[in-house]
Amino acid sequence: MTTDTDRDTGEPTLTIDELAARAGMTVRTVRFYGTKGLLPPPVLGPRRVGHYGQQHLARLALIEELQHQGMTLAAIERYMEQLPADLSHHDLAIHRAVVASWAPDTVETLTAEELGRRAGRPLGEDDVERLAAMGVVRPDGDAFRVDSGLLRLAVQLLDVPLSEAVILASRQVLIEHSRAAAHELSQLFRGEVLERDEEDVKSLSAYMQPLVVQALLTTFQRSLKEEVHQWLADAHTESRGDTRTGSQEGRSA
Template identity: 75%
Template sequence: MTTETEEPTLTVDELAARAGVTVRTVRFYSAKGLLPPPVIGPRRVGRYGQAHLARLALIEELQHQGMTLAAIERHLRQLPADVSARDLAIHRAVVASWAPDTVETMTREELQRRAGRPLGEQDLERLAAMNVAVPDEGGDGGDDAYRVDPGLLRLGVELLDVPLGLDTVLAARGVLIEHSRAAARELSRLLREAVAERDSTEVKSLSAHMQPLVVQALLTSFQRSLREELREWLTDGEQPTRES
């Protein structure tokens, strides 16, 4: 795994596996200009990083929204050339907010392909506990079927590698849900009061226009607040040095 400050380390095979696509798809997107070229390392081997992975996730999300390849190409062309993996992830979250809540039924094989990695029994238990991929007991898909939330799948898979206990992850999820719902209620109240006298058709149009903007504002403000909290936490742990 790479970070924003590390050199890209993923081969094309590793990138494809992490993104849950084929190598052929990666090369096709690269040829179309949807992915920036890799960093060429020793032995002329291309290396990819987190920005490539985040861009693949964004392309997948745009496809789920029903955008054609040409429309996706135009959409990506509007992004800054040096856009970071973090900003791409935020952009993808905003795009995902446009879509209605959906649940897909898929086999374990398909789930692993979409996850971009093998999933052991413990992994599946954690995904089920997070309500990301739940066994479809009694459904039409058979014993090997799972009900999957596509919007949460990539996040859930990334959380499998976070060195935190499941109880902590679920507690954090509860905190986020509780406070996001509280923020949604307050924002909804403010918007209702602001458009109380308007026509219902106009209200629906305004709501559809505002939703991605509100989500982007929430993501940005939360990101900055979390950065400040972490900075204070780390600073408090540092002891001032005494001059001798």
């Protein structure tokens, strides 16, 4: 079975045909995005055959989402140019999820085979049940009602070593805080566009969207990093405190 990366070398092993199939695009489209600089070059293997991996797949998914938002190719190029070149496929998936949050709900009815293809991997019964618990998939007879905007991110969560309860609680925290941020931002922007005509409002929205996405991601990633560092520092301090207490008890005995 072909995998995204070779387990021994960590190098991408998808051919361009396999990449296109995973992304639901034609090879011609993938090559076109490559010539536009929207995809990093492939890793060249034996006989100079190009190999692709998860980062390429994640970038294609993000490009597709930006297109769904109505962004032109030129706007997508500008957006992608602003992204750090070394972003992991996990970071790109977060970008796509945030971008998708600006779009109206995109719920589709898919067969089990189509669901697996969209997910990019085979899904067992347990996987489908966890996706249903996350609110991304809902059984509908012999088919499934699927929130396509969140599907790929939810599939990645299947491999996260956290309990389902923690994942669902995390989802609720993100939803609540995202809604609060969206409300506050909408209040700020409303005064700016109140006296403008409809076309100006649409233009401002299209211009602000990628900037707000970048700001949200940057502040969230920095805040999360600070929280993790503080958590580790507190754990280290508590560990040293326990050691000292044990030593004092030993001397008292």
